[in-house]
Amino acid sequence: MSSSSTDNIIERLGPKVVIASGNAHKIEEFQSLLKAPGRFVSQQEFGVDAVPETGQSFIENALIKARHAAQETGLPALADDSGLVVAALHGAPGIYSARYAGPAASDHDNVQQLLRALKGQTDRAAFFHATIVFLLHADDPDPVIAQGRWHGEILEQPRGRQGFGYDPLFFVAKQNQSAAELSQKQKNRLSHRGIALRQLLSHLSKRFPA
DSSP states (O other): OOHHHHHHHHHHTOSOEEESOOOHHHHHHHHHHHOOTTTEEEGGGGTOOOOOOOOSSHHHHHHHHHHHHHHHHSSOEEEEEEEEEEGGGTTOBGGGGGGTTOTTOOHHHHHHHHHHHTTTOSOOEEEEEEEEEEESSTTOSSOEEEEEEEEEEEOSSOOOSSSOTTGGGEEETTTTEEGGGSOHHHHHHHSHHHHHHHHHHHHHHHHSOO
């Protein structure tokens, strides 16, 4: 999808869209992908606190976050729920990726917890998953939903200083680099969130035709 097409779609969504997240890294990634300065704004700028993620799936949690942000701000809302799915751990950490090592876990804590869980494992296949939801308003009965997956494997030691979360452990064979060694441009092109967001924009172009 061309940048001009993306701009046209974004303009149809209204002057402001709230991103249902307080994660500075995630906000930065969204804004880099969307290339619409000032239009997509973190819920923190409206004083909206995080809502408990009580769903049992990425889709449920994304909807919970989007409805909460839309309700609190009166604006259209964009939310994602994403995480790392590891085959040898039966899908863990999954929807608990951000709190794998505990409710107040740091990225470092989660990385170390994952390394401990995979100690001695030879099957290190994994993928990042992202579900992105767009709501026109809190009671929107027809949310726009998109999903993306990024396949790789888990390294035995962190590599790279870019990115966030589990990026230093996520090895991308075609690039022969970890996600934390990729440039932002490369990551935007390859990542689960980039894939899901491009799919979302395609869905939005059909829902809100010019």
